Amino acid sequence: MSSYRVATRYAKALIDSAEQQSKLETVKEDMQGVAKLFKQNSSLQYTLANPIIGPDKKQQIIKALLSGKVDNLVIDFFLLLIRKGRGNVIVDTTNEFLNSYRSQQGIVQATVRSAESLSEEEMNKLRSKLQSETGLIVELTNIVDPSLIAGFVIQVGDIRLNNSIAGKLNRLERHFQQQGV
Numbered sequence: 001m002s003s004y005r006v007a008t009r010y011a012k013a014l015i016d017s018a019e020q021q022s023k024l025e026t027v028k029e030d031m032q033g034v035a036k037l038f039k040q041n042s043s044l045q046y047t048l049a050n051p052i053i054g055p056d057k058k059q060q061i062i063k064a065l066l067s068g069k070v071d072n073l074v075i076d077f078f079l080l081l082i083r084k085g086r087g088n089v090i091v092d093t094t095n096e097f098l099n100s101y102r103s104q105q106g107i108v109q110a111t112v113r114s115a116e117s118l119s120e121e122e123m124n125k126l127r128s129k130l131q132s133e134t135g136l137i138v139e140l141t142n143i144v145d146p147s148l149i150a151g152f153v154i155q156v157g158d159i160r161l162n163n164s165i166a167g168k169l170n171r172l173e174r175h176f177q178q179q180g181v
Contacts, residue, residue: 007092011100014077014093023073024101030070031097037065038091049088058082108136113145114152115164130156 018027038045044065048058062078081090102109110130112118118126123140130138134156145153151164 003089003092004096006086007089007096008100010077010081010086010089010093011096014073014097015100015104017077018073021073023071026071027074028098028101030074031094031101034066034070034074035094035098038094045091048082048090051088055082055085055087058087102139106136107139108134108156109139109141110154110156111141111143112152112154113143113148113164115144115146115148115150117144118142118152126154130154 014027015024018024044061047053047061059079059082062075062082066075066078078090081087081093086093101107110127112123112126123142127138127140130140138156147166149165149169151166151168153164154161
């Protein structure tokens with residue numbers, strides 16, 4: 001079975017367990033923190049996925065990093081994955097849990113790249129507009145990209161709206177090339 005399918009099944013099981021224990025929001029917040037930890041620490045990802053490192057050592061690492069910081073359900077879940085020899089899918093399972101949670105709750109992630117940082121007011125207006133257009137709850141992230149010159153690029157799922165000066169210049173250049181100018 002592919003690691004994606006394994007991660008998806010374990011993520012679904014964690015969602016079900018968290019719902020049964022009325023801890024879904026707590027577990028979601030904990031998993032967001034853990035996902036951030038994994039993203040910032042590639043050696044941790046490597047260690048948990050490495051088959052040469054024994055399960056006892058991996059369990060010690062999980063306990064040392066997470067005890068007292070996340071709900072016991074999350075710790076027990078990761079320890080179960082390690083006991084089952086699935087340390088290699090912990091990161092994927094964490095990400096898949098968050099994806100499944102968002103899907104279940106009607107949440108979509110969106111990114112706005114802009115030449116300068118957007119103010120909180122601008123972010124709120126944009127979030128409101130995207131929510132009214134999509135009918136979903138929007139988690140919006142702003143990434144500053146000076147190469148855009150001015151304007152912004154919005155990415156919601158697989159839909160991209162490029163309203164940047166750099167994008168307009170690129171489209172203009174392609175138009176001229178097609179016209180043979």
